[in-house]
Amino acid sequence: MNVSEAVATRRSVRQFIDRPVDRAVLERVLEKARNAPSGGNVQPWNAIVLTGEPLARLTEAILAKASSEPMGSGFEYDIYPAGLDGRYEAQRRAVGHAMFKAVGLGREDKAGRIAQMARNWTGFGAPVQLFTYTRKYMGPPQWSDMGMWLQTVMLLLREEGLDSCPQEIWARYGEFMKAQLAIDDDHIFFCGMAIGQRDPAAPINTFPVPRVSLVETVAFQGF
Numbered sequence: 001m002n003v004s005e006a007v008a009t010r011r012s013v014r015q016f017i018d019r020p021v022d023r024a025v026l027e028r029v030l031e032k033a034r035n036a037p038s039g040g041n042v043q044p045w046n047a048i049v050l051t052g053e054p055l056a057r058l059t060e061a062i063l064a065k066a067s068s069e070p071m072g073s074g075f076e077y078d079i080y081p082a083g084l085d086g087r088y089e090a091q092r093r094a095v096g097h098a099m100f101k102a103v104g105l106g107r108e109d110k111a112g113r114i115a116q117m118a119r120n121w122t123g124f125g126a127p128v129q130l131f132t133y134t135r136k137y138m139g140p141p142q143w144s145d146m147g148m149w150l151q152t153v154m155l156l157l158r159e160e161g162l163d164s165c166p167q168e169i170w171a172r173y174g175e176f177m178k179a180q181l182a183i184d185d186d187h188i189f190f191c192g193m194a195i196g197q198r199d200p201a202a203p204i205n206t207f208p209v210p211r212v213s214l215v216e217t218v219a220f221q222g223f
Contacts, residue, residue: 006158011209013163013194014099014119015202016126021051021162021195026128029156036152038145044134045149048181051128058129058180062121065176070114074175076188079168087212095209102207120169126194131170131177133187146190153193163198167191 001009026049038044050058065073084092105112123129130153134146154164170177170192177189198205 001159003155006155010154010158010164011205012165013126013196013198014124014165014204015199016124016163016194016196017199018125019127019197021128021197025160025162026195029153029160029162032156033149033152036145036149038148039141042142042145043149044138044142045146046133046187048131048133048183049128050131055123055127055129059122061180062170062173062176063118065173066118066121069173072172074173075171076174077171079171087216091210091212098207098209099204102203117169120167123167123192123194123196124165126165126196128195130193130195131181132190132193133178133181133183134190136186136188138188143190150191150193157195161197162195165194167193 030047030049034043080092100106100113100116103116105116132146132150134142150166154166157164168191171189174189177183178185178187181189183189200206
């Protein structure tokens with residue numbers, strides 16, 4: 001698989017098959033991902049990878065936490081800016097609508113939508129979860145570096161025939177997650193990422209995700 005194929009076939013997978021992921025494969029991916037770019041070579045990312053019993057314990061804990069505090073607690077950053085508007089907000093709403101439509105959930109089915117969102121806490125059935133965090137004093141450039149590292153990891157996973165779903169929703173319980181993962185308070189929790197193999201027949205893994213046209217985002221000058 002070349003880079004173009006990896007980019008084209010990567011998507012946020014929300015239904016995984018029950019098949020374990022070999023640690024050697026993950027180590028190979030993460031070893032290669034060390035070459036992801038970062039400003040000044042700071043490499044601000046840190047990660048914890050869980051599977052098996054440790055992941056099962058965390059899943060049980062977050063399900064209980066989300067049940068008692070469904071709107072989240074211990075936020076350490078805003079997932080979306082308060083002023084999100086225009087095409088940015090339209091794009092966010094459109095992909096959510098497409099996702100729910102793919103699994104037959106209408107706007108009026110609030111219980112169904114809540115249940116679907118709650119599947120985040122089980123990683124959509126993925127056998128592996130990767131959690132990312134960084135030092136609290138890191139700024140927007142270093143957060144951008146973390147994003148580049150995560151993208152590198154996701155593309156390398158595709159090369160290995162694996163899939164992923166980056167999940168910022170875990171940040172709704174940032175302080176709780178740090179306690180669960182024994183991350184000290186000098187750090188800020190960023191996100192989770194489910195890893196495994198997609199269920200190719202699941203409608204939630206096949207609905208089209210529209211992208212903004214190039215002319216709306218990029219201007220060429222001097223060509």
